Amino acid sequence: MSPHSAAKRIGIIAWLLSTALALAACATSAEPGGNEITVVATTSIMGDIASGVMGDQGDVEVLIPIGVDSHDFLPSAQQASLIAGAGLVVANGLGLEQGLQDLLEASERDGTRIVELAPLVDPLPFSEHGGHDPHFWMDPIRVGAAAEALAAELTKLYPDGGWQERAQGYVAEMESTDRAINDLFDGIPNLQRLMVTNHQAFGYFAARYGFEVIGVVIPGGSTLAEPSSAELAALVETMEREGARVIFAETSQPSALAESVAAELGDDVRVVELFTESLGSIGSGAETLSKMLYTNAERMASALG
């Protein structure tokens, strides 16, 4: 091509590149903070706890959208810059946010304050495979303890926020949810308190309310594993033996495998959806954590009662 058009092409490319860079810069530049404290929460559940403790003393941003599984969520560059600009990052920990792990570690090395709530509330071990169970939010009492721990952390960073008071209000709310759930399960005898769930998310719930999880569709503590044919067959056998008639699936995961197992056992076995990894959208009955736990208990009580 002629020197003129070559120069023209190079010019156009240079212009495009610089525009792209400028746009990228605009998109990622953090807003100069006012007196507002920005807290970034990893899951919507962490967001609920953070909002409970923060009240209107600042902003809570949630990374993982409603309905998305926390085990396999991967962050965007935009969210990375959000974390970098946060006053405090509230994470669950104990391996829940597998996709966020690297980003969180890197941010901490760069000076971002991160608090992980799960290790602070007397976590339970995972029965078969070592490590601890991260799903502590299914136990309202532990949620209250987490709120208090968060308030303590915030007091270290921002001493005049009144965090502890607000946390006590949140704890009271959780205690009342706990009593309400116990009432729901009053009519269910111990022998019938059996659960078959999609993945190992109910350890804390089972411990608090006297349930036993007799089988899971997806082995391991995360949703990223794939059950083998033998494992599903063993689950079918267990359910037949124990007379289990419900499989509790979850809103953040497709339920094809649970449906397969239920179909295997016959017409009277149902798949009931519960909220586990995330709050629900408006109108779902799980817009806040206390509502979510209560709605789950309602569905369980009606399925098992």
Add this chain to the structure above:
Amino acid sequence: MDWLIEPFALAFQQRALVGGALAALALALVGTWVVIRGMTFLGDALVHGVIPGIALAILLDFNVLLGAGLAAVVMVAGINFVHRQTRLSEDTGIGLLFVGMLGLGVILISRTASYTGSLTGILFGDALGVTAQDLVLLAVVAGVVLVISTLLYRTFLVLSFNEDKAQLLGLRPRVAHLALLGLITISIVGSFQTVGTLLVFGLLVGPAATAALLVKRVPAMMMTAAVIGVLSVAVGLMISYHAGTSGSATIAVVPIGFFFAVLTVRSLRQGAPAVAR
């Protein structure tokens, strides 16, 4: 004999077997042409290129086959465009569209808050979650592929060995090429729910490549590929049951392992590799 029957005692395991076998059948028939015509890279690209179409279809709630078909059309058009407008080889065009479409698919999936059919599900399939309805779809797909392969057999044959002659004989090579691409797309889309898009490729190429080592004539190749494909599904499910491994990954690896086993035996016997043509 228990270890043969045990993996297939339950209904969902039987559906996985039947579904996988139907998928393997369609893919073997189409795969034979892919291997003969050296279209493997294009086949791989299509396998991944349909992902944004599938993702969009699930997002906007329309037929998945339609979505995949649209994506395939975009892909083929794009490859053609690059090939015609530049001096770059078709390879490069395929590579570009491959990455572009796959990346677009991942972006589409990651942007949705409420999409519960995760990327993992599309890539790796859900052999154990196959329903009776899925089986009907798979049977239809296998049937369509069988019928069209039979009807266009002559055309594909001449096309594979001498494109000019095909033109002379009035066999419309461009149309036939598009028909083959259509068949590949249909069989990929029909099968991805069972073994996932990543591993569909294993069933597309593996059995056909092994068949090419064993027989010379195309009809025999297609039948051999079909048999190997179906057996791979059965063996894969059996191994997956007893060893506790991922169903679709095991199904994909069996035909590849078989290919190399056959190749090794042949090389040891003959000392010179030769592909049946």
